[in-house]
Amino acid sequence: MTNNNNDSERLSRREDHSKIGVSFEFFPPKTAEAEVSLWASIGKLLPLAPRFVSVTYGAGGSTRERTHQTVTRLVRETETPPAAHLTCVAATREEIDDVARAYWEAGVRHIVALRGDPPAGIGAHYEPHPGGYAYSNDLVAGLKDIAGFEVSVAAYPEKHPESPSIDADIDALKAKVDAGADRAITQFFFDNDTYERYVERVRKAGIEIPIVPGIVPVHSFKAVSNFASRAGASVPAWLAQRFDGLEDDPATRQLVASAVAAEQVLDLVDRGITDFHFYTMNRADLVYAICHLLGLRPKVEEAA
Structure with a gap:
């Protein structure tokens, strides 16, 4: 991956954007009003033909039913493949296996497999x-x-907060790959050099699956800073x-926010990155704008 400052050779300024692939992450709504907002965002972004959309799973499995409802509605009402988040917390193997089988029976073929946060949330033991x-x-x-x-899994360019070192964290990723993971999606980051160095270390460790950068548009700097x-x-x-x-x-x-996200994504394109996973926060505005800059356009239905 090389950052080339020559405008005539910048990949982000080429006319052919056919290799760019995106996916979008949503979280299940808690209220009827939030559900309307969620599906308005989904309706805005799905015409961009994402490779998949994922739906998160709350700490301790707290949104299990809402996640299932959102994912199965995506199966029923759209042509975009959904990916359901599934975690290890607060359930036996039998219970988790039952959830997975229910997803398969509902037509879901993609799972984002995570350890998950304890019921008390991030930071709890x-x-x-x-x-x-x-x-x-x-x-x-x-x-x-x-x-x-x-199966997609998580990757951490700055290591998981509970991991003792980046090497131990990469060992954990390798264990997931050895178990059969097909793709890794990173925690969001703002320094592209950090992501590039991480991918280099991952490749040196013999891990060859795609390491898709996770991008979060900064709708609220305070909220993103707190989560970070x-x-x-x-x-x-x-x-x-x-x-x-x-x-x-x-x-x-x-x-x-638009300028910051666009700068980051276009720089990654110039470094040879073609796949992006957007943490939408259930809002379409900034993500849609970034995708437009990437060259993605809504697919137009051809007349019969």
Whole structure:
């Protein structure tokens, strides 16, 4: 992956964007109003032909039913393949296997397999459930035994906050790959050099599956900063500076957020990256704009 500053050779400025692939992450709605907003966002983004859309799973499996409802509706009402998040927490193997089989029967063929956060949320001490899958590599192996699921897993360019080192974290990723993982999606990051160095270390460790960068548009700098501090993702000083003084200026904040995300994604394209996973926060505006800059356009139905 090489960053080339010659505008005539910049990949992001070429006319052929056919190799660009995107996927979108949503979380299940808690209220009727939130559900309307979610499906409006889905309706805006699905015409861009994402490779899949994923639906998250709350801490301790707290959104299990809502996740299932959202994913199965995607199967019924759209042509876009959905991916259901599934975690190890707060359930026995039998219970998790039952959920996986129900997804398969509903037509879901893709699972995002995660260890998951304890019921108390990020930062609480994790304890494997007695009789459950202890870690995500165990869950990956279990899913592969149940059916021919495509399985995505998490990767951490700055290491998981509970991991003792980046080497130990990469060992954990390798265990997931050895168990059958097909793809890794990264925690969000803002320094592309960090991602590039991570991918280089992963490849040196013999891991060859795609390492798809996870991108989060900064709708709210305060909210993203708080989540980043809990998730082990760093927030560069330059990023804080760009949002400084915009707390009460949503219009300018939106413009800055668009510029920041576009700068990051287009730089990754120039480094040879062609696949992106967007953490949408159930909002379509910034993600749609970034995808437009990537060259993606809504597919137009041809007349019969």
